Amino acid sequence: MKLVTYRGHVSAEGRLGVVQDGLVIDVEGLGEAVGEVFADSMLELIDQGPDALVALRSALKETDGARPPGIAVPLENVRLLAPIPRPRKNIFGIGLNYVEHVAESAKSLDTSKDLPKQPVVFSKPPTAVIADGEGIQHNAAMTQQLDWEVELAVIIGKRATRIAKDDAMSHVFGYSVINDVSARDNRRAGQWIFSKGQDTYCPFGPMIVTADEIADPHNLDLWLKKNGEEKQRSNTKHLLFDIPTLISDLSSGMTLEPGDIIATGTPSGVGAGRDPQEWMWPGDVIECGVDGIGVLRNPVVRIG
Structure with missing residues:
Protein backbone atom coordinates (compact mmCIF):
# COMPACT_ATOMS: atom_id res chain seq x y z
CA MET A 1 0.00 0.00 0.00
CA LYS A 2 0.94 3.61 -0.56
CA LEU A 3 0.29 5.49 2.67
CA VAL A 4 0.20 9.25 3.21
CA THR A 5 -0.51 11.81 5.88
CA TYR A 6 -2.59 14.57 4.35
CA ARG A 7 -4.79 17.60 4.88
CA GLY A 8 -8.01 18.07 2.96
CA HIS A 9 -7.93 21.83 3.57
CA VAL A 10 -5.59 24.34 5.17
CA SER A 11 -7.03 24.32 8.70
CA ALA A 12 -7.53 20.56 8.95
CA GLU A 13 -5.47 18.23 11.12
CA GLY A 14 -3.32 15.66 9.37
CA ARG A 15 -5.16 12.47 8.45
CA LEU A 16 -4.00 9.03 7.40
CA GLY A 17 -4.76 8.02 3.84
CA VAL A 18 -4.16 5.32 1.24
CA VAL A 19 -3.27 6.37 -2.29
CA GLN A 20 -4.98 4.25 -4.91
CA ASP A 21 -5.74 5.03 -8.57
CA GLY A 22 -5.05 8.73 -8.15
CA LEU A 23 -7.28 9.03 -5.09
CA VAL A 24 -6.55 9.45 -1.39
CA ILE A 25 -8.83 7.17 0.62
CA ASP A 26 -9.31 8.32 4.21
CA VAL A 27 -8.43 5.49 6.59
CA GLU A 28 -10.69 6.54 9.46
CA GLY A 29 -13.61 7.02 7.09
CA LEU A 30 -12.93 3.65 5.51
CA GLY A 31 -13.06 2.05 8.95
CA GLU A 32 -16.42 3.65 9.66
CA ALA A 33 -17.72 2.32 6.34
CA VAL A 34 -16.95 -1.27 7.34
CA GLY A 35 -17.79 -0.95 11.03
CA GLU A 36 -14.17 -0.96 12.25
CA VAL A 37 -11.99 1.49 14.14
CA PHE A 38 -8.82 2.11 12.15
CA ALA A 39 -5.67 4.05 13.03
CA ASP A 40 -5.86 7.82 12.76
CA SER A 41 -2.11 8.40 12.21
CA MET A 42 0.84 6.75 10.52
CA ALA A 59 -11.62 -3.01 3.85
CA LEU A 60 -10.26 -1.52 0.64
CA LYS A 61 -11.29 -4.65 -1.24
CA GLU A 62 -14.69 -4.87 0.44
CA THR A 63 -15.60 -1.27 -0.41
CA ASP A 64 -14.11 -1.16 -3.90
CA GLY A 65 -16.64 0.62 -6.09
CA ALA A 66 -19.03 1.18 -3.20
CA ARG A 67 -17.45 3.73 -0.86
CA PRO A 68 -19.57 6.42 0.79
CA PRO A 69 -19.16 9.95 -0.61
CA GLY A 70 -16.25 11.94 0.77
CA ILE A 71 -14.05 9.01 1.74
CA ALA A 72 -11.95 9.24 -1.44
CA VAL A 73 -10.71 12.54 -2.90
CA PRO A 74 -8.35 13.23 -5.81
CA LEU A 81 2.39 16.29 4.95
CA ALA A 82 5.51 14.33 5.79
CA PRO A 83 4.37 10.69 6.13
CA ILE A 84 5.40 10.85 9.80
CA PRO A 85 5.12 14.59 10.48
CA ARG A 86 6.86 14.36 13.83
CA PRO A 87 9.06 11.25 14.27
CA ARG A 88 9.43 10.13 17.87
CA LYS A 89 13.20 9.99 17.63
CA ASN A 90 16.06 11.35 15.59
CA ILE A 91 16.32 10.01 12.05
CA PHE A 92 19.30 7.67 11.74
CA GLY A 93 21.56 8.87 8.92
CA ILE A 94 24.18 6.71 7.24
CA GLY A 95 27.21 8.43 5.76
CA LEU A 96 29.57 7.24 3.03
CA ASN A 97 27.42 4.26 2.04
CA TYR A 98 28.04 4.27 -1.74
CA VAL A 99 31.57 3.56 -2.95
CA GLU A 100 31.74 6.47 -5.42
CA HIS A 101 30.45 8.87 -2.78
CA VAL A 102 33.28 7.77 -0.48
CA ALA A 103 35.74 8.76 -3.21
CA GLU A 104 34.17 12.16 -3.95
CA SER A 105 33.88 12.96 -0.23
CA ALA A 106 37.56 12.17 0.33
CA LYS A 107 38.48 14.72 -2.36
CA SER A 108 36.17 17.53 -1.27
CA LEU A 109 35.16 16.99 2.36
CA ASP A 110 38.37 15.71 3.97
CA THR A 111 36.91 12.31 4.85
CA SER A 112 38.93 9.12 4.59
CA LYS A 113 39.53 7.66 1.12
CA ASP A 114 39.27 4.16 2.64
CA LEU A 115 35.94 2.37 2.58
CA PRO A 116 34.29 2.33 6.03
CA LYS A 117 34.58 -0.98 7.85
CA GLN A 118 31.35 -0.28 9.77
CA PRO A 119 28.36 1.93 8.96
CA VAL A 120 29.02 5.62 9.60
CA VAL A 121 26.08 6.81 11.72
CA PHE A 122 24.81 10.32 12.46
CA SER A 123 21.33 11.69 13.15
CA LYS A 124 18.86 14.39 12.20
CA PRO A 125 16.37 15.65 14.82
CA PRO A 126 12.59 15.45 14.29
CA THR A 127 12.48 19.25 13.92
CA ALA A 128 14.43 18.91 10.65
CA VAL A 129 11.54 17.09 8.94
CA ILE A 130 9.50 18.87 6.26
CA ALA A 131 6.98 17.64 3.71
CA ASP A 132 6.87 17.48 -0.05
CA GLY A 133 6.47 21.04 -1.34
CA GLU A 134 7.73 22.79 1.78
CA GLY A 135 10.74 25.09 1.63
CA ILE A 136 14.31 24.15 2.44
CA GLN A 137 15.57 27.16 4.36
CA HIS A 138 18.68 28.95 3.11
CA ASN A 139 20.11 31.29 5.72
CA ALA A 140 23.08 33.08 4.21
CA ALA A 141 24.32 34.00 7.69
CA MET A 142 24.63 30.28 8.46
CA THR A 143 25.81 28.68 5.23
CA GLN A 144 27.18 29.34 1.76
CA GLN A 145 27.49 25.61 1.03
CA LEU A 146 23.99 24.12 1.18
CA ASP A 147 24.04 20.68 -0.45
CA TRP A 148 21.67 17.91 -1.53
CA GLU A 149 21.63 14.12 -0.98
CA VAL A 150 18.88 11.81 -2.28
CA GLU A 151 18.39 8.70 -0.12
CA LEU A 152 16.15 5.67 0.29
CA ALA A 153 14.47 5.79 3.71
CA VAL A 154 13.65 2.61 5.65
CA ILE A 155 10.83 2.75 8.20
CA ILE A 156 11.00 0.26 11.05
CA GLY A 157 7.81 -1.63 11.86
CA LYS A 158 8.80 -3.88 14.74
CA ARG A 159 10.98 -3.40 17.80
CA ALA A 160 14.51 -4.57 17.12
CA THR A 161 17.25 -5.19 19.68
CA ARG A 162 20.41 -7.07 18.69
CA ILE A 163 18.81 -8.40 15.50
CA ALA A 164 20.69 -10.81 13.26
CA LYS A 165 20.99 -9.89 9.58
CA ASP A 166 18.90 -12.89 8.57
CA ASP A 167 15.94 -11.58 10.58
CA ALA A 168 16.39 -7.89 9.89
CA MET A 169 14.05 -7.46 6.92
CA SER A 170 11.09 -8.77 8.94
CA HIS A 171 11.40 -5.58 10.99
CA VAL A 172 10.81 -3.24 8.01
CA PHE A 173 7.41 -1.57 7.69
CA GLY A 174 8.07 0.27 4.45
CA TYR A 175 10.13 2.72 2.44
CA SER A 176 10.16 6.40 1.53
CA VAL A 177 12.43 9.15 0.16
CA ILE A 178 14.64 11.57 2.08
CA ASN A 179 16.76 14.51 0.98
CA ASP A 180 19.65 14.61 3.47
CA VAL A 181 20.22 18.37 3.19
CA SER A 182 23.68 19.32 4.44
CA ALA A 183 25.39 22.63 5.21
CA ARG A 184 28.94 21.57 4.33
CA ASP A 185 30.48 24.59 6.04
CA ASN A 186 28.71 23.81 9.33
CA ARG A 187 30.62 20.67 10.27
CA ARG A 188 32.18 20.94 13.71
CA ALA A 189 35.37 19.00 14.54
CA GLY A 190 34.22 16.08 12.40
CA GLN A 191 30.71 16.05 13.88
CA TRP A 192 27.85 16.22 11.37
CA ILE A 193 24.63 16.76 13.33
CA PHE A 194 24.67 20.58 13.12
CA SER A 195 25.54 20.43 9.44
CA LYS A 196 22.70 18.01 8.74
CA GLY A 197 20.17 18.62 11.50
CA ASN A 235 20.74 2.19 -7.74
CA LEU A 256 15.02 0.35 17.02
CA GLU A 257 11.32 1.00 17.58
CA PRO A 258 8.22 1.13 15.36
CA GLY A 259 8.30 4.33 13.33
CA ASP A 260 12.07 4.79 13.48
CA ILE A 261 13.57 5.99 10.20
CA ILE A 262 16.91 5.07 8.63
CA ALA A 263 18.23 7.21 5.76
CA THR A 264 20.45 4.70 3.99
CA GLY A 265 23.02 7.03 2.40
CA THR A 266 23.48 8.93 -0.84
CA PRO A 267 25.29 8.09 -4.09
CA SER A 268 27.84 10.30 -5.82
CA GLY A 269 26.86 13.56 -7.47
CA VAL A 270 26.46 15.83 -4.45
CA GLY A 271 27.28 19.48 -4.93
CA ALA A 272 30.44 19.35 -2.84
CA GLY A 273 31.88 16.66 -5.09
CA ARG A 274 31.41 18.56 -8.35
CA ASP A 275 34.05 20.52 -10.23
CA PRO A 276 33.33 23.34 -9.80
CA GLN A 277 31.34 22.79 -6.64
CA GLU A 278 27.62 23.57 -6.77
CA TRP A 279 25.27 24.56 -3.98
CA MET A 280 21.57 25.14 -3.42
CA TRP A 281 20.36 28.75 -3.48
CA PRO A 282 17.01 30.47 -2.92
CA GLY A 283 14.80 29.92 -5.95
CA ASP A 284 16.16 26.45 -6.73
CA VAL A 285 13.78 23.48 -6.86
CA ILE A 286 15.12 20.08 -5.81
CA GLU A 287 13.45 16.84 -6.90
CA CYS A 288 14.41 13.51 -5.30
CA GLY A 289 13.04 10.26 -6.68
CA VAL A 290 13.14 6.58 -5.84
CA ASP A 291 11.53 4.13 -8.25
CA GLY A 292 8.37 2.52 -6.90
CA ILE A 293 7.97 5.18 -4.20
CA GLY A 294 7.64 8.63 -5.72
CA VAL A 295 9.16 12.05 -6.16
CA LEU A 296 9.87 14.53 -3.38
CA ARG A 297 9.98 18.18 -4.54
CA ASN A 298 11.11 21.09 -2.41
CA PRO A 299 11.94 24.72 -3.23
CA VAL A 300 14.88 26.45 -1.57
CA VAL A 301 13.72 29.59 0.24
CA ARG A 302 15.59 32.54 1.74
CA ILE A 303 15.36 33.25 5.47
CA GLY A 304 17.21 35.69 7.66
Whole structure:
Protein backbone atom coordinates (compact mmCIF):
# COMPACT_ATOMS: atom_id res chain seq x y z
CA MET A 1 0.00 0.00 0.00
CA LYS A 2 0.94 3.61 -0.56
CA LEU A 3 0.29 5.49 2.67
CA VAL A 4 0.20 9.25 3.21
CA THR A 5 -0.51 11.81 5.88
CA TYR A 6 -2.59 14.57 4.35
CA ARG A 7 -4.79 17.60 4.88
CA GLY A 8 -8.01 18.07 2.96
CA HIS A 9 -7.93 21.83 3.57
CA VAL A 10 -5.59 24.34 5.17
CA SER A 11 -7.03 24.32 8.70
CA ALA A 12 -7.53 20.56 8.95
CA GLU A 13 -5.47 18.23 11.12
CA GLY A 14 -3.32 15.66 9.37
CA ARG A 15 -5.16 12.47 8.45
CA LEU A 16 -4.00 9.03 7.40
CA GLY A 17 -4.76 8.02 3.84
CA VAL A 18 -4.16 5.32 1.24
CA VAL A 19 -3.27 6.37 -2.29
CA GLN A 20 -4.98 4.25 -4.91
CA ASP A 21 -5.74 5.03 -8.57
CA GLY A 22 -5.05 8.73 -8.15
CA LEU A 23 -7.28 9.03 -5.09
CA VAL A 24 -6.55 9.45 -1.39
CA ILE A 25 -8.83 7.17 0.62
CA ASP A 26 -9.31 8.32 4.21
CA VAL A 27 -8.43 5.49 6.59
CA GLU A 28 -10.69 6.54 9.46
CA GLY A 29 -13.61 7.02 7.09
CA LEU A 30 -12.93 3.65 5.51
CA GLY A 31 -13.06 2.05 8.95
CA GLU A 32 -16.42 3.65 9.66
CA ALA A 33 -17.72 2.32 6.34
CA VAL A 34 -16.95 -1.27 7.34
CA GLY A 35 -17.79 -0.95 11.03
CA GLU A 36 -14.17 -0.96 12.25
CA VAL A 37 -11.99 1.49 14.14
CA PHE A 38 -8.82 2.11 12.15
CA ALA A 39 -5.67 4.05 13.03
CA ASP A 40 -5.86 7.82 12.76
CA SER A 41 -2.11 8.40 12.21
CA MET A 42 0.84 6.75 10.52
CA LEU A 43 2.57 6.03 13.82
CA GLU A 44 -0.57 4.42 15.25
CA LEU A 45 -0.90 2.22 12.16
CA ILE A 46 2.75 1.14 12.42
CA ASP A 47 2.33 0.46 16.14
CA GLN A 48 -0.65 -1.81 15.48
CA GLY A 49 1.48 -4.23 13.49
CA PRO A 50 0.82 -6.46 10.47
CA ASP A 51 -2.78 -7.33 11.41
CA ALA A 52 -3.78 -3.69 10.96
CA LEU A 53 -2.47 -3.72 7.39
CA VAL A 54 -4.37 -6.94 6.67
CA ALA A 55 -7.61 -5.37 7.97
CA LEU A 56 -7.00 -2.22 5.93
CA ARG A 57 -6.41 -4.18 2.74
CA SER A 58 -9.57 -6.18 3.39
CA ALA A 59 -11.62 -3.01 3.85
CA LEU A 60 -10.26 -1.52 0.64
CA LYS A 61 -11.29 -4.65 -1.24
CA GLU A 62 -14.69 -4.87 0.44
CA THR A 63 -15.60 -1.27 -0.41
CA ASP A 64 -14.11 -1.16 -3.90
CA GLY A 65 -16.64 0.62 -6.09
CA ALA A 66 -19.03 1.18 -3.20
CA ARG A 67 -17.45 3.73 -0.86
CA PRO A 68 -19.57 6.42 0.79
CA PRO A 69 -19.16 9.95 -0.61
CA GLY A 70 -16.25 11.94 0.77
CA ILE A 71 -14.05 9.01 1.74
CA ALA A 72 -11.95 9.24 -1.44
CA VAL A 73 -10.71 12.54 -2.90
CA PRO A 74 -8.35 13.23 -5.81
CA LEU A 75 -4.70 13.28 -4.79
CA GLU A 76 -4.20 16.68 -6.43
CA ASN A 77 -6.88 18.17 -4.15
CA VAL A 78 -5.07 17.45 -0.87
CA ARG A 79 -1.90 18.71 0.74
CA LEU A 80 0.56 15.99 1.64
CA LEU A 81 2.39 16.29 4.95
CA ALA A 82 5.51 14.33 5.79
CA PRO A 83 4.37 10.69 6.13
CA ILE A 84 5.40 10.85 9.80
CA PRO A 85 5.12 14.59 10.48
CA ARG A 86 6.86 14.36 13.83
CA PRO A 87 9.06 11.25 14.27
CA ARG A 88 9.43 10.13 17.87
CA LYS A 89 13.20 9.99 17.63
CA ASN A 90 16.06 11.35 15.59
CA ILE A 91 16.32 10.01 12.05
CA PHE A 92 19.30 7.67 11.74
CA GLY A 93 21.56 8.87 8.92
CA ILE A 94 24.18 6.71 7.24
CA GLY A 95 27.21 8.43 5.76
CA LEU A 96 29.57 7.24 3.03
CA ASN A 97 27.42 4.26 2.04
CA TYR A 98 28.04 4.27 -1.74
CA VAL A 99 31.57 3.56 -2.95
CA GLU A 100 31.74 6.47 -5.42
CA HIS A 101 30.45 8.87 -2.78
CA VAL A 102 33.28 7.77 -0.48
CA ALA A 103 35.74 8.76 -3.21
CA GLU A 104 34.17 12.16 -3.95
CA SER A 105 33.88 12.96 -0.23
CA ALA A 106 37.56 12.17 0.33
CA LYS A 107 38.48 14.72 -2.36
CA SER A 108 36.17 17.53 -1.27
CA LEU A 109 35.16 16.99 2.36
CA ASP A 110 38.37 15.71 3.97
CA THR A 111 36.91 12.31 4.85
CA SER A 112 38.93 9.12 4.59
CA LYS A 113 39.53 7.66 1.12
CA ASP A 114 39.27 4.16 2.64
CA LEU A 115 35.94 2.37 2.58
CA PRO A 116 34.29 2.33 6.03
CA LYS A 117 34.58 -0.98 7.85
CA GLN A 118 31.35 -0.28 9.77
CA PRO A 119 28.36 1.93 8.96
CA VAL A 120 29.02 5.62 9.60
CA VAL A 121 26.08 6.81 11.72
CA PHE A 122 24.81 10.32 12.46
CA SER A 123 21.33 11.69 13.15
CA LYS A 124 18.86 14.39 12.20
CA PRO A 125 16.37 15.65 14.82
CA PRO A 126 12.59 15.45 14.29
CA THR A 127 12.48 19.25 13.92
CA ALA A 128 14.43 18.91 10.65
CA VAL A 129 11.54 17.09 8.94
CA ILE A 130 9.50 18.87 6.26
CA ALA A 131 6.98 17.64 3.71
CA ASP A 132 6.87 17.48 -0.05
CA GLY A 133 6.47 21.04 -1.34
CA GLU A 134 7.73 22.79 1.78
CA GLY A 135 10.74 25.09 1.63
CA ILE A 136 14.31 24.15 2.44
CA GLN A 137 15.57 27.16 4.36
CA HIS A 138 18.68 28.95 3.11
CA ASN A 139 20.11 31.29 5.72
CA ALA A 140 23.08 33.08 4.21
CA ALA A 141 24.32 34.00 7.69
CA MET A 142 24.63 30.28 8.46
CA THR A 143 25.81 28.68 5.23
CA GLN A 144 27.18 29.34 1.76
CA GLN A 145 27.49 25.61 1.03
CA LEU A 146 23.99 24.12 1.18
CA ASP A 147 24.04 20.68 -0.45
CA TRP A 148 21.67 17.91 -1.53
CA GLU A 149 21.63 14.12 -0.98
CA VAL A 150 18.88 11.81 -2.28
CA GLU A 151 18.39 8.70 -0.12
CA LEU A 152 16.15 5.67 0.29
CA ALA A 153 14.47 5.79 3.71
CA VAL A 154 13.65 2.61 5.65
CA ILE A 155 10.83 2.75 8.20
CA ILE A 156 11.00 0.26 11.05
CA GLY A 157 7.81 -1.63 11.86
CA LYS A 158 8.80 -3.88 14.74
CA ARG A 159 10.98 -3.40 17.80
CA ALA A 160 14.51 -4.57 17.12
CA THR A 161 17.25 -5.19 19.68
CA ARG A 162 20.41 -7.07 18.69
CA ILE A 163 18.81 -8.40 15.50
CA ALA A 164 20.69 -10.81 13.26
CA LYS A 165 20.99 -9.89 9.58
CA ASP A 166 18.90 -12.89 8.57
CA ASP A 167 15.94 -11.58 10.58
CA ALA A 168 16.39 -7.89 9.89
CA MET A 169 14.05 -7.46 6.92
CA SER A 170 11.09 -8.77 8.94
CA HIS A 171 11.40 -5.58 10.99
CA VAL A 172 10.81 -3.24 8.01
CA PHE A 173 7.41 -1.57 7.69
CA GLY A 174 8.07 0.27 4.45
CA TYR A 175 10.13 2.72 2.44
CA SER A 176 10.16 6.40 1.53
CA VAL A 177 12.43 9.15 0.16
CA ILE A 178 14.64 11.57 2.08
CA ASN A 179 16.76 14.51 0.98
CA ASP A 180 19.65 14.61 3.47
CA VAL A 181 20.22 18.37 3.19
CA SER A 182 23.68 19.32 4.44
CA ALA A 183 25.39 22.63 5.21
CA ARG A 184 28.94 21.57 4.33
CA ASP A 185 30.48 24.59 6.04
CA ASN A 186 28.71 23.81 9.33
CA ARG A 187 30.62 20.67 10.27
CA ARG A 188 32.18 20.94 13.71
CA ALA A 189 35.37 19.00 14.54
CA GLY A 190 34.22 16.08 12.40
CA GLN A 191 30.71 16.05 13.88
CA TRP A 192 27.85 16.22 11.37
CA ILE A 193 24.63 16.76 13.33
CA PHE A 194 24.67 20.58 13.12
CA SER A 195 25.54 20.43 9.44
CA LYS A 196 22.70 18.01 8.74
CA GLY A 197 20.17 18.62 11.50
CA GLN A 198 19.09 22.23 11.13
CA ASP A 199 15.43 23.10 10.62
CA THR A 200 14.06 21.93 7.22
CA TYR A 201 17.15 19.81 6.50
CA CYS A 202 15.15 16.58 6.21
CA PRO A 203 12.57 16.69 3.40
CA PHE A 204 10.70 13.38 3.74
CA GLY A 205 7.97 11.79 1.60
CA PRO A 206 5.82 12.02 -0.36
CA MET A 207 4.52 8.70 0.98
CA ILE A 208 5.48 5.43 2.63
CA VAL A 209 5.18 2.33 0.46
CA THR A 210 4.72 -0.82 2.54
CA ALA A 211 7.44 -3.43 2.34
CA ASP A 212 5.26 -6.00 0.55
CA GLU A 213 5.03 -3.72 -2.50
CA ILE A 214 8.79 -3.35 -2.95
CA ALA A 215 10.00 -6.64 -4.39
CA ASP A 216 13.69 -5.84 -3.93
CA PRO A 217 14.73 -2.71 -2.02
CA HIS A 218 18.30 -3.43 -3.12
CA ASN A 219 17.45 -2.84 -6.77
CA LEU A 220 15.81 0.58 -6.88
CA ASP A 221 16.92 3.46 -9.06
CA LEU A 222 17.28 6.74 -7.19
CA TRP A 223 18.00 10.16 -8.61
CA LEU A 224 18.02 13.89 -7.89
CA LYS A 225 17.41 16.92 -10.09
CA LYS A 226 18.17 20.57 -9.42
CA ASN A 227 15.99 22.89 -11.49
CA GLY A 228 15.25 19.99 -13.84
CA GLU A 229 18.91 19.06 -14.40
CA GLU A 230 19.92 15.62 -13.15
CA LYS A 231 22.68 15.70 -10.54
CA GLN A 232 22.54 12.22 -9.00
CA ARG A 233 21.54 8.81 -10.36
CA SER A 234 22.35 5.38 -9.01
CA ASN A 235 20.74 2.19 -7.74
CA THR A 236 20.44 0.80 -4.24
CA LYS A 237 22.28 -2.34 -5.37
CA HIS A 238 25.41 -0.21 -4.92
CA LEU A 239 24.87 0.29 -1.18
CA LEU A 240 28.10 -0.50 0.64
CA PHE A 241 26.18 -1.70 3.71
CA ASP A 242 22.79 -3.16 2.76
CA ILE A 243 19.59 -2.76 4.76
CA PRO A 244 19.93 -5.95 6.86
CA THR A 245 23.46 -4.89 7.79
CA LEU A 246 22.30 -1.42 8.81
CA ILE A 247 19.45 -2.75 10.95
CA SER A 248 21.67 -5.36 12.56
CA ASP A 249 24.42 -2.84 13.26
CA LEU A 250 22.17 -0.12 14.68
CA SER A 251 20.20 -2.57 16.82
CA SER A 252 23.41 -4.02 18.26
CA GLY A 253 23.62 -1.04 20.60
CA MET A 254 20.42 1.01 20.16
CA THR A 255 16.92 -0.40 20.23
CA LEU A 256 15.02 0.35 17.02
CA GLU A 257 11.32 1.00 17.58
CA PRO A 258 8.22 1.13 15.36
CA GLY A 259 8.30 4.33 13.33
CA ASP A 260 12.07 4.79 13.48
CA ILE A 261 13.57 5.99 10.20
CA ILE A 262 16.91 5.07 8.63
CA ALA A 263 18.23 7.21 5.76
CA THR A 264 20.45 4.70 3.99
CA GLY A 265 23.02 7.03 2.40
CA THR A 266 23.48 8.93 -0.84
CA PRO A 267 25.29 8.09 -4.09
CA SER A 268 27.84 10.30 -5.82
CA GLY A 269 26.86 13.56 -7.47
CA VAL A 270 26.46 15.83 -4.45
CA GLY A 271 27.28 19.48 -4.93
CA ALA A 272 30.44 19.35 -2.84
CA GLY A 273 31.88 16.66 -5.09
CA ARG A 274 31.41 18.56 -8.35
CA ASP A 275 34.05 20.52 -10.23
CA PRO A 276 33.33 23.34 -9.80
CA GLN A 277 31.34 22.79 -6.64
CA GLU A 278 27.62 23.57 -6.77
CA TRP A 279 25.27 24.56 -3.98
CA MET A 280 21.57 25.14 -3.42
CA TRP A 281 20.36 28.75 -3.48
CA PRO A 282 17.01 30.47 -2.92
CA GLY A 283 14.80 29.92 -5.95
CA ASP A 284 16.16 26.45 -6.73
CA VAL A 285 13.78 23.48 -6.86
CA ILE A 286 15.12 20.08 -5.81
CA GLU A 287 13.45 16.84 -6.90
CA CYS A 288 14.41 13.51 -5.30
CA GLY A 289 13.04 10.26 -6.68
CA VAL A 290 13.14 6.58 -5.84
CA ASP A 291 11.53 4.13 -8.25
CA GLY A 292 8.37 2.52 -6.90
CA ILE A 293 7.97 5.18 -4.20
CA GLY A 294 7.64 8.63 -5.72
CA VAL A 295 9.16 12.05 -6.16
CA LEU A 296 9.87 14.53 -3.38
CA ARG A 297 9.98 18.18 -4.54
CA ASN A 298 11.11 21.09 -2.41
CA PRO A 299 11.94 24.72 -3.23
CA VAL A 300 14.88 26.45 -1.57
CA VAL A 301 13.72 29.59 0.24
CA ARG A 302 15.59 32.54 1.74
CA ILE A 303 15.36 33.25 5.47
CA GLY A 304 17.21 35.69 7.66
